[in-house]
Amino acid sequence: MSLFKERQYLRIRVDREADDSLWMKCKACGELVFKRRVRENNNVCPSCGEYFFLTAAERIDSLVDPGSFEDLTERIVTDDPLAFVDSQPYRERLREAQEKTSLSDAIVIGRGTIEGVPLILGVMDFRFIGGSMGSVMGEHICRAMEAAMAERRAFVLVSSSGGARIQEGMFSLLQMAKTVTVRRRLAEAGLPFVSVMTYPTSGGVQASIASLGDILIAEKGALIGFAGRRVIQQTIAQELPAHFQTETFALERGQIDRVVRREDLRAELALALGFFAGVR
Amino acid sequence: MSDERTLDLLEAKIEELRQLNAVEGIDLSKEIARLEEKLQHLRRKLYENLNDWERVKLARHPKRPYSLDYLETVFEGFYELRGDRVTGDDRALLAGLARLDGRPVVVLAQQKGRTTEENKERFFGMPRPQGFRKARRAIELADRFRFPLISMIDTPGAYPGLEAEEQNVGATIAESLQAMAGVRVPTIAVVIGEGGSGGALAIGLADCIVMLENAIFSVITPEGAASILWKDKDKAKDAAAALQLTAERLLALGLIDGIVPEPLGGAHKDFGKTADALKTEIVRRLSELSALPANELLARRYARYRGIGRFVLAPIPTPDALPPAVDAARN
Ligand SMILES: [Zn+2]
Numbered sequence: 042m043s044l045f046k047e048r049q050y051l052r053i054r055v056d057r058e059a060d061d062s063l064w065m066k067c068k069a070c071g072e073l074v075f076k077r078r079v080r081e082n083n084n085v086c087p088s089c090g091e092y093f094f095l096t097a098a099e100r101i102d103s104l105v106d107p108g109s110f111e112d113l114t115e116r117i118v119t120d121d122p123l124a125f126v127d128s129q130p131y132r133e134r135l136r137e138a139q140e141k142t143s144l145s146d147a148i149v150i151g152r153g154t155i156e157g158v159p160l161i162l163g164v165m166d167f168r169f170i171g172g173s174m175g176s177v178m179g180e181h182i183c184r185a186m187e188a189a190m191a192e193r194r195a196f197v198l199v200s201s202s203g204g205a206r207i208q209e210g211m212f213s214l215l216q217m218a219k220t221v222t223v224r225r226r227l228a229e230a231g232l233p234f235v236s237v238m239t240y241p242t243s244g245g246v247q248a249s250i251a252s253l254g255d256i257l258i259a260e261k262g263a264l265i266g267f268a269g270r271r272v273i274q275q276t277i278a279q280e281l282p283a284h285f286q287t288e289t290f291a292l293e294r295g296q297i298d299r300v301v302r303r304e305d306l307r308a309e310l311a312l313a314l315g316f317f318a319g320v321r
Numbered sequence: 322m323s324d325e326r327t328l329d330l331l332e333a334k335i336e337e338l339r340q341l342n343a344v345e346g347i348d349l350s351k352e353i354a355r356l357e358e359k360l361q362h363l364r365r366k367l368y369e370n371l372n373d374w375e376r377v378k379l380a381r382h383p384k385r386p387y388s389l390d391y392l393e394t395v396f397e398g399f400y401e402l403r404g405d406r407v408t409g410d411d412r413a414l415l416a417g418l419a420r421l422d423g424r425p426v427v428v429l430a431q432q433k434g435r436t437t438e439e440n441k442e443r444f445f446g447m448p449r450p451q452g453f454r455k456a457r458r459a460i461e462l463a464d465r466f467r468f469p470l471i472s473m474i475d476t477p478g479a480y481p482g483l484e485a486e487e488q489n490v491g492a493t494i495a496e497s498l499q500a501m502a503g504v505r506v507p508t509i510a511v512v513i514g515e516g517g518s519g520g521a522l523a524i525g526l527a528d529c530i531v532m533l534e535n536a537i538f539s540v541i542t543p544e545g546a547a548s549i550l551w552k553d554k555d556k557a558k559d560a561a562a563a564l565q566l567t568a569e570r571l572l573a574l575g576l577i578d579g580i581v582p583e584p585l586g587g588a589h590k591d592f593g594k595t596a597d598a599l600k601t602e603i604v605r606r607l608s609e610l611s612a613l614p615a616n617e618l619l620a621r622r623y624a625r626y627r628g629i630g631r632f633v634l635a636p637i638p639t640p641d642a643l644p645p646a647v648d649a650a651r652n
Contacts, residue, residue, distance in 0.1 A: 116635040122574060123565050127550035145635050176630035183627060205518075205540050207550060210564045211576050214540040215629045217519060218526045221498040222626040245540075248491035248519045249498060267491035267519070268481035272545075276481050286486060296489045 067091060083303050092240070092262045092303060096142070097149040097166035100199055104307050105153035105162065112151045113161075113188060119146070119176050123210050131208040138169045146177035147202070150185040152194065156311035158318065160197050161189040167201040167241075174246050175206030179216030182250055183223040190230045195314050199237040200251045204244015217249035224253050233317040235310060238297065240264045243286075256313055257297040259288035260306060265296065324367050328586070331360050368586045371535075374558040376567050377543055379535040380514050381477075384589040386596070388415065388430035388473040391513065394596040395603065396421055396428065396471075402459060404451075408488065411452030412443045413476065414524070416459035421471070422604055427463035429456050429524045430473040433514070447480035448520055453493035456524050460500040469607055470501075472510040472524040477542065479520030494523040501526040502626070507610035507618060509603055511581075512536040512568075513588075528622050529606045530576075532568035533599070534583040539566035576629070579606075 064073050070089035079086065083103050084093040095103065101110055118135065125131040139145060147169035152161050163185045165172040174182075182198065189196040205213040227234055236254025238247075241264035248267050259265060266286035273279055284290050288300045301309045335356050342349045371379065379385070392399045396419035404410040415430045433446030440446075448456075463470040479490055501508060501524070510527035516538030525538075532538060541549075543561035548554050565571065568580045581602050584591040610618065 117632040118635045120631050120633045122631040123563065125563055127546075127560070127563065128552070176632050180630050180632060207541055207546055207564075209631075210540055210566065211538060211571060211574070212629065212631055214518065214522055215576065215626070217495075217522060218498060218502070219626045219629050221495060221526070222502045222623055225499055225502050226623070243491075245519055248494040248523075250495075252489075252492040252495040253499060266486050267479065267494070268486065273481045273483070273486075279483055281483055285483070291489075294487050294489065296492065 085303055092260075094167055094201075094240075095303075096168060097144065097164040100164045101149065101151070101153075101162065103303070104199075104310065105155055106157065110151050110153040110162075112149065113184070114145070114149050114151065114181060115184075116145045117177055117180065119209060121208075122176075122212055123208070125208040125210070127208070134170065134208070142166060142169050144169055146175070146181070147172045148178045148181045150181050150188075152188065152192070155307060155314065158195070158311055158314045159192070160195045160310075160314060161185050161192070162197050162199070164199045165201040165246075167203075170206065171204075172200075172202035172246075173204060173206035173213070174202060174216050175209040175213045176216065178202075178206075179213075179219045182220045186223050186227045186234075189232055189234075190227060193232065195233045195235065195317060196227060197235045197237065197310060197314075198250065198254070199239060200242040200246055201239045202243070202246040202251075203241060204246055214245065217245050220250040221253065224250055228255075233314065235313055237306065237310075238263050238265050238288075238291075243267065243269060256299075258299050258301055258306075258309060258313070259291060259297045261288060261300055261302045263288045263291075263300075265291045324363070325586075328360065328363055328367065331356065331363070335360065364585045372558075372562070373564075373567055373570075374543070374561040376535050377537055377557075377561050379587045380537045382587055382589060383435075384587075385514055386588050386592050387435070388432045388475055388513065390592065391473060391596055391599060392419065392428065392430060394593075395600040396426070397423075399428065402462075403455075405454035405458065407451075407454060409451045411449050411455060413446050413480070414448035414452030414456060416455050418468070421469075421600075421607065424607075425466075425468050426607075427459050427468045427470050428473070429459055429470070431476040431521070431524070433475060444480045446476045446515075447478060448476060448523075449480045449482075449485050450488035450490045450493040453479075453490070453497045453523055456497045457493075457500045460497070460504050463506050464500075464504045467506050469506050469611065470504060470508040470527075471603060471607075472508070472527060474510060474512045474516045474521045474525055474538075475514035476517050476521050477515055478517035479523075491519075494519050497523040498526050502622070503619070505615040505619065507607055507613075508622075509606055509610070511599065511603065512538050512577075513599075516566075517542060526626065528610050528618060528625075529578045531579040531581060531602055531606065532571065532577055533581050533588060533595070534568055535587050536568055537566040538568075538571055538577070539564050 065076050067086045069091035072088035084095050148165050150163045234254045235256045237258045239260040242251050291297045338349050338353050399419045401417040419428050434440030434443040508527035510525040510530045512532040543557040546560040547556040571577045581598050588595040
């Protein structure tokens with residue numbers, strides 16, 4: 042496989058195609074594939090293996106034991122403390138994202154088991170304003186860690202985020218401080234935290250909670266980094282290697298522990314968490 | 322602020338007249354008084370109602386006092402500690418021991434350059450992984466010997482570059498944050514100029530955050546927000562207002578603890594006065610925090626950061642608007 046092949050997920054989503062079309066064209070291999078087969082295949086192209094985005098629900102479904110997941114995501118929404126308006130009011134942007142995803146913000150948290158191992162799971166949803174972290178996501182990540190502490194369970198966070206939610210200004214930047222503060226307490230409580238980095242894990246999320254796992258696992262095809270390719274090129278016009286910020290780049294430089302294929306992630310988590318089973 | 326040059330000219334003129342006035346037999350005191358009154362009036366007109374974008378420009382003003390200026394006046398005997406013990410020494414984020422009113426403290430300070438040459442060395446005040454690793458080392462030193470920790474924030478942000486990413490700059494920021502969250506001594510962060518994003522916050526998770534009157538603290542530069550959200554770099558002025566990044570607005574939002582006043586026109590117009598005011602503020606805050614036992618200090622810090630965020634319960638959704646996440650996952 043070429044480096045390009047591994048670089049990133051295709052920026053298309055299965056669910057964006059009109060619902061009545063049964064077939065979709067994979068942009069990586071050009072093959073016409075049956076949509077239901079793609080869905081059943083964890084949003085991986087059955088023909089060439091290219092990864093498509095998973096929604097939070099699809100990701101959860103692909104990881105936990107059937108019937109074991111209990112959603113703990115209270116339906117809280119930001120009150121838009123800055124009354125932020127850019128080319129569009131933030132409130133409108135939020136409503137659109139909520140309608141599109143049926144989520145109140147960009148993360149789902151809950152309790153469940155993976156191959157019988159109990160855990161608290163948080164999964165970001167990139168469709169919701171790029172999975173960006175504002176007050177609500179920060180709060181849910183903290184509540185998830187608090188649930189893990191209360192129930193003496195492991196914590197697993199699957200990140201898919203471009204970074205801070207700009208529209209919430211300093212409230213969003215400070216979610217880095219907030220999640221890190223609670224993460225410290227989780228460590229003091231002696232509970233394991235496995236951070237799973239997918240496409241993309243960047244900006245303020247990478248520079249806080251996502252990088253502080255006891256074990257860092259990258260999904261194949263992930264993007265991991267602080268400043269994006271475009272920011273670096275615009276600021277200092279530096280030449281960047283083709284595999285910049287890929288999971289291979291991160292692994293070679295000692296930034297992550299392991300790289301796992303999507304279809305193996307469930308077994309991987311069960312394996313990793315198994316070592317900590319006696320800790321509680 | 323195109324009129325700033327006029328004020329500078331007027332100031333120079335007054336100084337010239339003062340020197341002439343000192344020569345025997347010449348009395349220009351009336352003329353000087355008249356011009357000073359005029360200058361004061363113009364200053365007020367120019368600086369009293371700054372909009373947010375003008376504050377951004379003031380926070381980045383090339384004549385603005387930088388960390389080292391305060392290190393020499395607010396503190397005594399700055400004893401710099403250099404290097405991250407791994408790859409190098411970052412000149413954009415300084416660390417060391419110093420005394421504040423005779424009391425030993427650990428200082429972290431982001432430092433911009435005055436000249437092109439200095440900026441090359443200091444990467445325009447943008448810290449790299451070396452700097453954040455050094456910060457963590459200094460925070461651990463403060464913890465070990467119970468020295469209070471004072472941070473001075475003045476950076477456009479962490480340096481964006483290949484080398485920084487290769488050394489995992491994001492993780493070094495996260496680790497600096499985590500060290501600050503747990504350090505068992507009073508911590509005070511002062512934003513003296515530009516508080517740029519994660520690179521600034523990395524040394525800003527403190528028990529008390531104060532800002533100079535014309536300093537800014539933001540999740541992203543107004544230029545960055547303009548290009549991402551407005552898709553138009555010329556909208557930086559609108560972005561500056563929307564981001565609510567001034568000291569005044571952040572105090573109103575309850576995100577910082579206090580504002581240190583600056584002279585009309587900015588800290589550089591009367592550095593001595595600004596430094597005095599800053600010292601008074603830091604000493605007062607530190608004595609308040611020092612009265613608390615370490616466990617209470619940590620409990621308060623935890624409560625402060627755990628509580629940051631603004632949200633409300635969403636209206637109860639209609640059945641068909643229930644999140645499919647629940648259904649899908651329960652099947
Ligand atoms: Zn394909």
